[in-house]
Amino acid sequence: MSKPAIGFCGLGAMGFGMATHLIKQGYPVTGFDVWQPTLDKFKAAGGVPSTSLSESAKDKDFYIVMVATAQQAQSALFPEDGIVNNLPKGATLLLCSTVPSEYAKSVEKELKEKGRDDIYFIDAPVSGGTFRAADGTLSIMAGASDPAIEKGKWLLDELSAPTKLFIVQSGIGAGSNMKMVHQVLAAIQILSVSEAFGFAARLGLEGKEVREAVIKSEGWSWMFENRSVRTLGEDYFPGASAVFIILKDTGIITSMARLLNFPTYLCTAAEQVYLSGVDRGWGPNDDAGLVRLWTSEPVSSINGNLSPEEKQAKLDLVVSLLVGIHFVAAAESIAFGKHVGLPLQQLYELCVEAAGGSAMFKSFGPKYISILEGKGEGESVQGPFDGLKKAVDEAQSIKCPLYLGGAALNLLVSSKASLEGLLALYTVR
Amino acid sequence: MSKPAIGFCGLGAMGFGMATHLIKQGYPVTGFDVWQPTLDKFKAAGGVPSTSLSESAKDKDFYIVMVATAQQAQSALFPEDGIVNNLPKGATLLLCSTVPSEYAKSVEKELKEKGRDDIYFIDAPVSGGTFRAADGTLSIMAGASDPAIEKGKWLLDELSAPTKLFIVQSGIGAGSNMKMVHQVLAAIQILSVSEAFGFAARLGLEGKEVREAVIKSEGWSWMFENRSVRTLGEDYFPGASAVFIILKDTGIITSMARLLNFPTYLCTAAEQVYLSGVDRGWGPNDDAGLVRLWTSEPVSSINGNLSPEEKQAKLDLVVSLLVGIHFVAAAESIAFGKHVGLPLQQLYELCVEAAGGSAMFKSFGPKYISILEGKGEGESVQGPFDGLKKAVDEAQSIKCPLYLGGAALNLLVSSKASLEGLLALYTVR
The missing domain is CATH 3.40.50.720 (NAD(P)-binding Rossmann-like Domain)
Structure with missing residues (x-):
């Protein structure tokens, strides 16, 4: 036949x-x-x-x-x-x-x-x-x-x-809801790539070294590994995935969230930055090109003449920034999944191996799910909190904007970095 | 003598x-x-x-x-x-x-x-x-x-x-703490002037009409009345108050808040925008010039050819944006005042007549204080919530970034627009 x-x-x-x-x-x-x-x-x-x-x-x-x-x-x-x-x-x-x-x-x-x-x-x-x-x-x-x-x-x-x-x-509708919740991770983690490279550039770190350090760290995300190739090559015109595309998906998330009364703190912060990229005429360019909000110099040609110790300390700050953001992103996506009634275990299996995957999502996803299903114990996770605080401190002193890092830190402050406290911020009172 | x-x-x-x-x-x-x-x-x-x-x-x-x-x-x-x-x-x-x-x-x-x-x-x-x-x-x-x-x-x-x-x-230290908490209002409300004029420009509203409508509305703030003169005149070089100045004060707020474990959601969002203004070389310019993040055209020469009904509806959206932001700003400042141990009644009296004053602070300040002092009843305030939601909806559809409006809306969503719920977001768990 x-x-x-x-x-x-x-x-x-x-x-x-x-x-x-x-x-x-x-x-x-x-x-x-x-x-x-x-x-x-x-x-x-x-x-x-x-x-x-x-x-x-x-x-x-x-x-x-x-x-x-x-x-x-x-x-x-x-x-x-x-x-x-x-x-x-x-x-x-x-x-x-x-x-x-x-x-x-x-x-x-x-x-x-x-x-x-x-x-x-x-x-x-x-x-x-x-x-x-x-x-x-x-x-x-x-x-x-x-x-x-x-x-x-x-x-x-x-x-x-x-x-x-x-x-x-x-x-x-269930398929689209699943995709939407997956895109919560995408919306945040696509921007976190540029925020991390931008912060790194301001710290005087060379792009290739940043990529290597992040990929083998807890700051890993699928988006970082994927997008950073284009960041290093300045392959933005048109690249492979336009700012317009992730902006559209982010808009689906935030407008649906408004309709359903769910707060999307990090997606909302990301959306404004995507819109500001569009205002600069970058809508049709690859989303990895958003790093140009932080540096006009190619990240691969940055050389801060750092000693090995300085370099390591600064790479740690970049990793900490990503860890902190992705830690909160995992909570934002899973809590939204719960809010729209998705099967959380299936959501986890899907995201962890898809474009939304991150080391933080992999480690903490099951813990968030346990808590949301009423099974897990409250747990305080000091590492991502302390690390993010250091990164935000340093960024402030060098006048580097951290749209996601700043917003994520407030959520960790408010929740005292407890998993339960963080999820509570996403639970409509 | x-x-x-x-x-x-x-x-x-x-x-x-x-x-x-x-x-x-x-x-x-x-x-x-x-x-x-x-x-x-x-x-x-x-x-x-x-x-x-x-x-x-x-x-x-x-x-x-x-x-x-x-x-x-x-x-x-x-x-x-x-x-x-x-x-x-x-x-x-x-x-x-x-x-x-x-x-x-x-x-x-x-x-x-x-x-x-x-x-x-x-x-x-x-x-x-x-x-x-x-x-x-x-x-x-x-x-x-x-x-x-x-x-x-x-x-x-x-x-x-x-x-x-x-x-x-x-x-x-107490005087400086009082000033710092007052500056929470300043940090947010200085940016809200530009965000409102920027949104209005994208809606096709002429600047002078925006100023008149806001000043007689619940969206009024001291900063709006003061800064909007310079916005209309494009009097930014150097103008009267540089972006660097409010950025410095915002940095005092957010770094102190990190030290004391207090979340400053809106100040943090504002700080990133001030930093992005500095990145554009606008640090020494008047802070009213941040409206250029939204429009390169002078706001006083914008003419959307709107019918009287359209114009009124759009002016209402701009007012709603400011009402929503200032409603949350009042909570952020008063809760911070409580956190650092300031006498709240004195804080209120100071701010309401100073550069941090706003119509929202005036109306809701005493209610926030009652709740924080354990005296007030929980109250749900639907108006600012519904209005801000409409403004954010419209902004999204015309691709206009609202850094403060978006962040404020999430806080109102999470608190279901209840005064108590909103303050709870500022109470470290």
Whole structure:
């Protein structure tokens, strides 16, 4: 039996990788995009390019939408000559974009209202970056009815790594909520990369040495390891992941949090910095380029002429900054997961191996979860607190802004660095 | 009897006004400064200019230090040929600079160690701006031993308005603590002026109309009324109060708060923005110029062509932003006052009529104090919460950063806008 044809809308950095991966696996893929050069590249990669949404959907039993925003998804799905109107009866539709869970629910509703609830709809946002997209080893958080999951499972398997497909219970919206909570870590940790390199630059530390020290330390995060390659190479134009993208995801988090009355202290701080980057015209540049808020000099050419002891002491400060931020980020994400009713163990398993992963999340995630589930003992964790305090002290004396470090320290002060106290700050009274 | 001679060190914007006011009252004043043009101006105003610290102190039974920082005070007071070594026996010494209370205490200690505890030392920081300095109507927060206060009272009276001299109990350091806590309001409310004008500019509102609407609203603050004149005139070079000055005071607040384990959520957020202004080279410019972080166009020439209804709705959003920020600022300052052991009623009376005053502080200050003194009932205040939420929603949709508004909203979310809940966030667990 020949492999089924797949329709695909949105051949951006992630979508292009996913669609061409499916082509390599032998599926005929018809790809829609509005950008002709991308369509040409897609054709060269063996795809069927299309400039018509209706053509891309006609006779496709399987269809994937991977556009940038809910607005784009809406205008691709529901116009007269859009995707939904042209899908065959009983088709399976995957929405892989990062959208508010409310939007995913509204698609389900609109399908019903338009008499198209024959379509098996799956809310299936992804994480993992462009390499894993092109490799078919993404993390996917999928929520849908059981019959829809049954129909679409093989396709989700094709796109994800064996241990990284997470079927989230409670239907449409749950996948998007899972992604949103994962992005709490991303939103904070993407900025923490630049804040750490910026602080390091002001301390006179060379970028490559900073990268090496952080990667083997408790300050490690997936984002740091990933982004720092571009930081060192000043590979921002356009780089691989635009400020606009993480700003959009951060906006989903903070607007949903406002709706649900949940405080997102660090995400909110990060959002303002992303907006200030956009104000400088850096929206389309790689998010690693935000380090330019701290230094106009390339971090790889900084040389403070430090003695080995001075250098080590300063590297320790940079690591402490990251440890402190990520320690709080883990609490912010897990508490938000609890607030929106996600299964916390599954959230942990997903995040720890995905782009939101960090050494702090790995160590403290299970402890936070125990406390939120009423099982854990209160514990005071002095290390991250004392370390962050030293870093913020030093930054203040050299007039270096620490948007996340400053905010995280206040939360640790207020909670006296107790895990329970920290989570209490995220518990609406 | 002729009026006593006074020595004066530090003829900056504030010091010059204070010193020349004393000259007008008929006192012979010898003024030291390092900046020759200032000395020339001082001479023209009837003062005795001096380029020698020891000369300025010799035979002066009364001496006032009004330099910018504790570091400057230290290097003026204690060198061999400095002030202390050259003051006559039993002189009265006023330190009017804004310094950490720890520094004021260290001066007391060093006077004793150097065998100069014959000097009547008064820790007497001031507030009120350059006009009131030149007018002899400053607010002064004075802490000292009873005999020192007795000696210096007439001089404090000369410099302050009749109802604005606050003798703070518990000696040296108490005046500086009072000033520090007052500056919590200043640090936040100076930035809120620019954040409000920046938001308004992005909404298409003309600056003059914004000023008129805010001044008659609950969003009023002393800082807004004062700074907005310079915002409208783009009078930033150098203007009247440099970013460096409020950054220094904010640094005193946050470093002292770290030492004392108190969280200063909004001051910390403001500090990072002041630092980012310094990074842009705006440190010596007037703090009202921080609005340039939001708009390069002069706010007075913005014209969004709005209908009267649209304009009113948008002005309401700007007022709501300020109301929300100032509501939280009042809690942050009063809770800090409690934390450092200040008499809260006196703190209230001082701030409400000084540069830290705001409509929100005036209305809610007494309620916060009642709660902190164990007398008040919990109360939920929905207005500032709902209004701020709308402002932050709108700002997000037009991609306008709100550093203070975003942080304040999270605190209101976390406290469910209850006064008690908000104060609890400032109570170290």
